[in-house]
Amino acid sequence: MAALLQVEDLNVSIPVPGGLARPVAGMALHIGAGETYALVGESGSGKSMTALALMRLLPAAARLRAARLVLQGEDLLALPERSMRRVRGGRMAMIFQEPMLALNPVLSVERQIVEGLALHRGLSGAAARAAAADLLAQVGIADARRRLDSYPFELSGGMRQRVLLAMALAGDPALLIADEPTTALDVTLQDQVLGLLRRLQGARGMAMLLITHDLGVVAEQAHHVGVMYAGELVESAPRSAFFAAPFHPYSRQLFLALPGQGRGRLAQIAGHIPRPEETLPGCRYAPRCPRAFERCRQEAPQWRVVHGEHRVRCHLAQSDPGYALAPPSTQAAAAPSAASGTVLRARGLKVHFALRRGLFGRRLLRAVDGLDLELAAGRTLALVGESGCGKTTVGRALLGLTRPTAGTVEARGGVQMVFQDPYASLNPRMRIASTLLEGMEARGLAPRGGRADVVAGLLAQVGLPHDAGERFPHEFSGGQRQRIAIARALAVRPRILICDEPTSALDVSVQAQIVNLLKALQAETGLAYLFITHNLALVSELGHGVAVMYLGRIVEQGPAREVLERPRHPYTRALLAAVPRLHGEARAVAVLPGEPPSPLAPPTGCAFHPRCPQAQAACRVREPAAVPVGPEHWAACLLLE
Amino acid sequence: MMRYLVKRLLYAVPILLGVNLLTFALFFVVNTPDDMARLQLGTKRVTPEAIARWKAEHGYDEPLFYNPKAAGVDKITDTLFARKSAAMFVFDFGRSDDGRDIGREIRTRMWPSLAIAVPVFVIGLAANISFALLMIFFRGTYLDWAGLALCILLMSISGLFYIIAGQFFIAKLWHLLPISGYSGGIHALRFILLPVLVSLAAGLGSGARWYRTLFQEEVGKDYVRTARAKGLSEVRVLFGHVLRNGLIPILTGAVAVLPLLFLGSLLTESFFGIPGLGSYTVDAIRAQDFAVVRAMVFLGSLLYIVGLMLTDISYALADPRVRLG
Numbered sequence: 029m030a031a032l033l034q035v036e037d038l039n040v041s042i043p044v045p046g047g048l049a050r051p052v053a054g055m056a057l058h059i060g061a062g063e064t065y066a067l068v069g070e071s072g073s074g075k076s077m078t079a080l081a082l083m084r085l086l087p088a089a090a091r092l093r094a095a096r097l098v099l100q101g102e103d104l105l106a107l108p109e110r111s112m113r114r115v116r117g118g119r120m121a122m123i124f125q126e127p128m129l130a131l132n133p134v135l136s137v138e139r140q141i142v143e144g145l146a147l148h149r150g151l152s153g154a155a156a157r158a159a160a161a162d163l164l165a166q167v168g169i170a171d172a173r174r175r176l177d178s179y180p181f182e183l184s185g186g187m188r189q190r191v192l193l194a195m196a197l198a199g200d201p202a203l204l205i206a207d208e209p210t211t212a213l214d215v216t217l218q219d220q221v222l223g224l225l226r227r228l229q230g231a232r233g234m235a236m237l238l239i240t241h242d243l244g245v246v247a248e249q250a251h252h253v254g255v256m257y258a259g260e261l262v263e264s265a266p267r268s269a270f271f272a273a274p275f276h277p278y279s280r281q282l283f284l285a286l287p288g289q290g291r292g293r294l295a296q297i298a299g300h301i302p303r304p305e306e307t308l309p310g311c312r313y314a315p316r317c318p319r320a321f322e323r324c325r326q327e328a329p330q331w332r333v334v335h336g337e338h339r340v341r342c343h344l345a346q347s348d349p350g351y352a353l354a355p356p357s358t359q360a361a362a363a364p365s366a367a368s369g370t371v372l373r374a375r376g377l378k379v380h381f382a383l384r385r386g387l388f389g390r391r392l393l394r395a396v397d398g399l400d401l402e403l404a405a406g407r408t409l410a411l412v413g414e415s416g417c418g419k420t421t422v423g424r425a426l427l428g429l430t431r432p433t434a435g436t437v438e439a440r441g442g443v444q445m446v447f448q449d450p451y452a453s454l455n456p457r458m459r460i461a462s463t464l465l466e467g468m469e470a471r472g473l474a475p476r477g478g479r480a481d482v483v484a485g486l487l488a489q490v491g492l493p494h495d496a497g498e499r500f501p502h503e504f505s506g507g508q509r510q511r512i513a514i515a516r517a518l519a520v521r522p523r524i525l526i527c528d529e530p531t532s533a534l535d536v537s538v539q540a541q542i543v544n545l546l547k548a549l550q551a552e553t554g555l556a557y558l559f560i561t562h563n564l565a566l567v568s569e570l571g572h573g574v575a576v577m578y579l580g581r582i583v584e585q586g587p588a589r590e591v592l593e594r595p596r597h598p599y600t601r602a603l604l605a606a607v608p609r610l611h612g613e614a615r616a617v618a619v620l621p622g623e624p625p626s627p628l629a630p631p632t633g634c635a636f637h638p639r640c641p642q643a644q645a646a647c648r649v650r651e652p653a654a655v656p657v658g659p660e661h662w663a664a665c666l667l668l669e
Numbered sequence: 670m671m672r673y674l675v676k677r678l679l680y681a682v683p684i685l686l687g688v689n690l691l692t693f694a695l696f697f698v699v700n701t702p703d704d705m706a707r708l709q710l711g712t713k714r715v716t717p718e719a720i721a722r723w724k725a726e727h728g729y730d731e732p733l734f735y736n737p738k739a740a741g742v743d744k745i746t747d748t749l750f751a752r753k754s755a756a757m758f759v760f761d762f763g764r765s766d767d768g769r770d771i772g773r774e775i776r777t778r779m780w781p782s783l784a785i786a787v788p789v790f791v792i793g794l795a796a797n798i799s800f801a802l803l804m805i806f807f808r809g810t811y812l813d814w815a816g817l818a819l820c821i822l823l824m825s826i827s828g829l830f831y832i833i834a835g836q837f838f839i840a841k842l843w844h845l846l847p848i849s850g851y852s853g854g855i856h857a858l859r860f861i862l863l864p865v866l867v868s869l870a871a872g873l874g875s876g877a878r879w880y881r882t883l884f885q886e887e888v889g890k891d892y893v894r895t896a897r898a899k900g901l902s903e904v905r906v907l908f909g910h911v912l913r914n915g916l917i918p919i920l921t922g923a924v925a926v927l928p929l930l931f932l933g934s935l936l937t938e939s940f941f942g943i944p945g946l947g948s949y950t951v952d953a954i955r956a957q958d959f960a961v962v963r964a965m966v967f968l969g970s971l972l973y974i975v976g977l978m979l980t981d982i983s984y985a986l987a988d989p990r991v992r993l994g
Contacts, residue, residue, distance in 0.1 A: 085897055088809050117900035129891035132910050134917070134988055143909070144899045179989040195899065 030101065031058040032235050033082070033120075033203055037095035040074075040081050042304075049304035051077040051090075053259045057237075059203065059252075064229065064236040066250035066267075068243065068282070070535040071506075072301045074259040075239045079205045082237070083122055084112050100202060118148040121196035125208040127188035131180040137164070137191050138176035144198030163194040168224055184623050185415070186217040190224070197228070204229075205237045210245065214414040214562055219606040220618040222249060241535060243282060244608030247271055252337075255279045258302050258312040265338035271610060275340045277317045285540040286610070288565030293547075294540035300505060311343070319344060371556045372403035372426065372443070372524050377435035379418070379425050383628070394627050395421040397580035399435075401558075403524060406550060408557040410571030410588065412564060412603065414624055418580040419560045423526045426558065441523025448529040450509035454501040460487075460512055461497030467520045486515040490545060507538035511545065518549070528560045543569055564607050568592050573660075576600045579627055579635040586661030596663040598640050634666060642667060670985070673993040674978070681974045685758070688970045693754040696959050702729035702749070708957050709766060727766060728752065754963070762964040765953070771964050774949065781851055782933030782945030784861050789868040790930055794923055796869060797876035798916075802907060804877070805884045817881070823874025832940045835867040849942035864941045868934065884915045917987045924983045928972035932965070 038055040041048050052074040059065045069075045080086050082097070084104065097104045099120060104112065124130040132140060141160040145151040151159050157176065164172035167190040180188055189209060196204060206225065210218035222245065229236055238249055246253055246267070253270040255263040255278065263276040274280050284295030299316040302308065311317070314324040323343050332345035379396040395418045403409050411419045424430040426437055427445050447453040454463060461483045468474040468482075475482060484494040490511040501509055510530055517525055527546070531539040547570065549555060559570055567574050571588040576599065584597040595601045602620040622639050625631055631638050637647035647666055655668040706723040707715055724730040731749050739747040746752070753763060762771035804816040840848040846863045887893065888911055896910045897903075933947035942948070946965070953961035984991045 083898060085894065113900040113902060115900070117898055122895075122898045124891060124895060126891060130895045132892040132896065132914070133990060134913055135910070136989075143896075143901065147900055181990045192895070195895070199900070 032061045032063075032100060033057070033059040033237075034096055034098040035082070035094065036097075038078065038081060038097060039093045040077055040086060040090050041093070042087070042090045044305050047305045051259050051304045052081060055081075055256075055261055057254055057261070057264070059235045059237060061202070061235055062229070062233045063251045064238055064249055065252045065254065066238045066240060066246040067254050067256060068240060068246055069256035070241055070301065070537060072258070072304075073256040074304070075256050076207050078256070079122065079207050079237065079239055082205065083116055083120060084109075085116070114148070117144050117196075117201075118199040119201055120203045120205065121199055121201035122205040122207065123189070123192045123196045123209050125211050127185065127192050127212065128180065130192055131188060133180055135179075136176065137178050137180070137183075140191070141176075141195050141198055144195055148199035160194070160198075163197055164191070166197065166228065167191070167194045168220075169194075185213055186220060186623055189213065189217075189221055193221075193224070193228075197232075200232075201234060203235045203237065205239070207239045208241070209238075211240070211242070215564070215603060215606045216414060216618075216620045217623065218245070218608070219620070222608070223618045225249070242608065243286060243536075244610055247610045248608045255282070259304055260312055260341070262313065262342070263340045265334070265340075266336075269335065269338040275334050275338070275345065276313075276342050277319050277344070278313050281318075282536060283610075285537045286565070287539070287543060287563070287569040288567075288607075294544055294569065296541045296544060297537045311341075321347075323347075369404060370402050371405045371440045372401070372558070373436075373438045374399060374401040374422075374426060375436050376400065377422065377425060377437065378433045379421050379430055380433040391628055394580050394630065396425060396432075397627075397630075399577075399580070399582055401426075401575065401582075403556045403558055405523065405556050406554040407572045408550065408559050408570050409573045409575060410559045410561060410567040411575050411577060412561060412567060413577035414562060414603075416624055416627070417577045418627070419577050420528055422577070423528050423558065423560050427526055439524060442520055443524045443526060444517035444520060444522040445526045445528060446510070446513050446517050446530045449533050450506055450513050451533070453513055454509060454516075456501050458500075459497065460499055460501070463501075463512070464497070464516055464519050467516065471520055473520060482519075486519055489518060489549070490515045491541075505538075506534050507541055510534065510538075510542050514542075514545065514549070522555070524556045524558070526558045526560070529562070530559075531566065532561070532563065539566075546570065564592070564604060576603065579624060579630055581635065581664070583636065583665070584661075584663040586658060586663075590658055590661045594658070594661075596657045596661075596668060597636075597665050598642050598667070599636050600663070602639075602641075634664075670982075670993055674982075677978050677981070681978075684974060685967075685971060689754050689757065689967060692963055692966050693750055696963050697733060697749055697753070700959070705729065705766075705957075705959060728763070753960070757964065757967045763960060765961045766956075766958045771961055774961075775946065775964070775968070778944055778946050778949050779931050779933075780945075781857070781861075781943050782931060782938065782947060784857055785864050785868070785937065785943060785945065786930035786933055788861070788865050789872070789934075790923070790927070792865070793869050793872050793876065794919075796873060797880055798912075798919065800873065800877040801880035801884055802912065804881045805888060805911070806903065806907060808885070808888070817878065820874045820878040820881075823870070824878065825874075828871045828936060831867045831871045832937070835863055835870075836940075839863060839866075849940070851943050860941070860943070864937045864943065868937055880915070880919060883918055884911055887911045887915045890914075917984070920987055921980050921984050925976040925980045927979060928976045929969070931972060932969060 035058070036056045038052060039050065040052040041050050055078050057065060067075045067078065077086070081092050084092065086092055094105060099115065104115065107115065138157060138160055141163060142156045145156045145159050149159070161172045161176055164175055169175050169187060169190055180191070183191065209225070210221050213221060225236065226249065228234065238245070240246060250267045252266055253264070254261050255276060257278050263270070263274065263279050274283060281295055281297050285297065287294060297316050302312055302315070308314070310325040310327055311320070311329050314320040317324065329341045329343045331339050331341055333339050334345060334349070377396055377399040381393040381395060383391045383393055399422060401409065411422060413419045421430060423445060425432045427443050464483050464486055465474055465479060483497040487494055487496050492508060492511055492515070501512070504512065531542050534542065543566065546557065550557065557570070559566070561567065567588055573586065574588045574591045575582045575585040576591070576597065577583070578599050584591060584595065584600045591600060592604065595604055605619040620639055625635070625638060633649045634640070634647045634652050637643040640647065644666070650666060652664040652666045652669065654662045654664050656662045657668060702724050703720055706720040706729070710719055710723060721730070729749065731747055731752065734748050734750050736744050736747040756763065760772060762775065765771050765774070800816065804813050807813045836848050839845050840863060847860060851857065851860045893906060893910055896906045901909065931946065933945040935947045935951050937943070938945045938947035939951045949961065950965045953965070981993060985993045
């Protein structure tokens with residue numbers, strides 16, 4: 029039987045000053061009806077460009093060329109634009125990464141869904157409205173009729189992604205292209221959306237091209253996996269074969285870079301991905317490949333069969349089919365330098381924001397509502413929770429950027445912060461050296477002479493070349509920028525570093541570099557970290573202790589190992605269960621339904637009870653107190669009392 | 670919404686009071702009534718008696734803020750500030766220095782001003798938006814470049830040039846329309862056509878280029894890609910999605926100047942001899958008639974405040990994300 033979508037030798041090229049960029053080269057993939065094909069790769073690998081090429085939605089300057097681009101037996105390349113529009117959104121639909129940006133901000137949900145219904149199913153008026161409400165119900169939006177009149181800004185992140193999905197389903201597509209559909213979402217929402225995609229796919233017999241950088245998502249969702257690197261597909265295999273034994277050195281490095289597998293130091297990939305206008309005579313991965321040999325640099329590898337449908341583009345498949353990648357250095361994270369007691373202590377920390385409503389009305393937003401924290405020198409405390417739980421506010425209050433409403437913060441030594449988005453947190457008009465020196469000057473720490481040495485020293489500490497000081501932020505990649513941000517924080521010699529999701533904007537392999545850097549710095553200088561994150565895998569990698577936050581309060585706290593292996597609070601359990609696993613089958617039901625309630629109107633009793641699978645009548649009434657459940661391990665849950 | 674408007678109106682009172690005081694200080698303290706009289710009477714044979722008589726005739730013979738000679742409330746009301754400046758709050762603009770009722774002049778002269786300003790505003794907005802959308806539709810092609818070059822050419826030429834060229838070619842050489850002047854009723858059309866055309870040409874370049882930039886920014890956004898992925902045609906993407914978002918800054922910017930249309934255009938009206946408020950102001954400045962200038966400054970700031978309020982309201986209407994409160 030012919031596959032639903034057949035792509036062979038697909039190329040995208042864009043003329044750039046001084047050459048031709050080829051973001052996608054020689055791409056090939058086949059997707060059968062009802063099947064999920066996962067396309068994995070890091071930023072710049074060309075996976076999103078491939079999706080746009082299939083939809084023929086490439087930027088105007090780009091040229092598309094393919095030996096074969098066939099959907100349901102129809103050659104898409106031969107179609108005139110007018111007929112292609114019937115395919116787009118009809119037989120082939122797409123959802124995008126940033127649901128807030130992907131929705132038109134000034135049109136109602138109804139109008140945006142009905143547009144597709146009118147175009148592809150010829151519906152209008154009341155029939156279209158009913159069909160739109162039906163679609164919203166299908167994607168799991170409660171009270172669908174009322175939500176039709178909402179605007180995107182009135183919806184939560186998870187709901188926006190659901191609306192986007194409803195829009196894509198309007199044309200009843202045979203193939204759904206999902207471009208990083210859950211990357212912008214929390215782990216619990218990711219779990220819900222992935223489950224929803226699976227159910228819809230099963231019910232509709234829809235095929236899916238899932239584009240992601242997250243191997244965990246792939247493991248749960250895919251039938252077939254394709255790995256892309258620098259514009260080329262380098263490995264293609266059925267899911268089970270791929271996860272049992274990935275062949276290509278790049279695929280293996282991706283696995284080794286994943287945090288949370290207890291390997292000690294994470295594997296890093298040296299160097300950076302070649303730019304799309306760079307032409308290499310040999311394999312495009314050769315410059316970074318630990319197993320590259322002479323032939324790799326001279327001759328581009330052809331497809332080789334590893335086993336059955338498992339194929340790879342690597343010279344090793346011919347020369348050394350049973351090769352084993354050198355095991356990653358298993359050196360455990362260096363033992364923390366002698367801890368010298370508490371460096372940061374917060375007691376009864378509360379941060380309330382007064383929101384004005386009307387002339388006299390006031391509502392209190394309790395972002396942080398009674399929180400105790402203690403941080404020891406040379407140790408890392410991970411603060412974990414979903415978006416909106418108040419974890420960032422805690423960081424800001426500890427730093428003094430936000431004034432606490434109540435409670436005390438005592439810090440012994442300077443506190444500095446590394447922010448989430450390295451693209452937005454560095455002043456684009458300042459040279460790196462000035463950025464690094466600015467804080468020192470403000471505190472009178474800058475030496476009179478030898479500033480260049482100080483800058484070079486800081487840059488060396490975070491693994492950047494010494495000439496980086498003379499350059500501007502835009503000349504650096506995301507990972508390098510985050511290194512600069514860390515160097516900036518280190519410049520004023522703090523004893524406490526608050527890291528607010530420092531790696532969530534970065535690729536896995538780059539994340540591994542930053543995590544390794546943070547560990548090394550801690551071992552070297554005895555810094556204490558408060559590591560704010562939503563990624564539980566990172567906690568096991570970095571954290572000595574964990575505090576799990578829900579709606580402004582800590583619900584469970586303890587040593588990292590203890591909490592991850594023996595979670596006691598139902599919320600911690602749910603968070604852990606929601607993390608996509610590399611091995612094992614996907615769950616049928618979402619582990620945690622719904623989204624966190626608004627901190628403007630927190631539920632009575634235990635704040636978690638409306639979502640808690642084990643909630644009892646008492647949970648609605650009584651607030652739980654902290655119950656010790658192990659050495660230095662406590663949880664606030666009535667079930668434990 | 671209602672509460673917001675009331676609040677804004679209350680805020681407007683102190684602002685207008687400030688404007689009123691400031692203009693009063695400029696016109697009466699810096700430039701005293703004695704100076705005014707001297708200017709009006711000319712340089713020759715100006716006796717103190719003549720000045721006193723001129724001031725008495727024009728009502729400038731009272732103290733500035735406080736009149737100790739009067740009794741009771743009149744101590745405050747029989748002053749220049751109360752009579753000449755604060756009175757404007759009830760739209761009592763008094764008389765101009767040549768003795769005419771300024772309020773009546775404004776009421777008759779605003780119609781010719783509106784007859785030119787309104788068509789220029791409405792047609793101009795439509796023309797600029799259409800031209801900008803056309804360039805966006807052909808973006809990246811030579812047509813787009815040609816349109817952009819035309820815009821820059823149009824905006825590089827001085828506004829005076831359009832007036833002079835229009836009068837020379839259309840009126841003088843080809844006798845299609847009268848050079849200048851005005852008449853009431855249906856005949857007004859013949860007189861306003863040329864100034865309207867000239868104003869449109871003068872505004873097209875900068876307007877269309879600015880709007881094109883706004884639309885260009887919208888076209889690059891993610892939601893436009895989503896709209897295309899639905900299978901919408903480029904025309905529907907532009908009109909259904911891009912226009913709606915791009916229009917928000919355009920409309921709100923335009924609404925701000927809406928009330929100021931009453932005041933007409935200083936340049937156009939004086940060049941085309943239109944008896945509107947623009948030429949009235951220019952004439953008053955030329956004749957050193959400070960009573961008229963003061964009235965126009967006050968009226969201008971009042972209308973500007975109204976314009977800002979309308980801007981906020983139009984924002985709330987055009988963009989569902991904006992709530993007035």
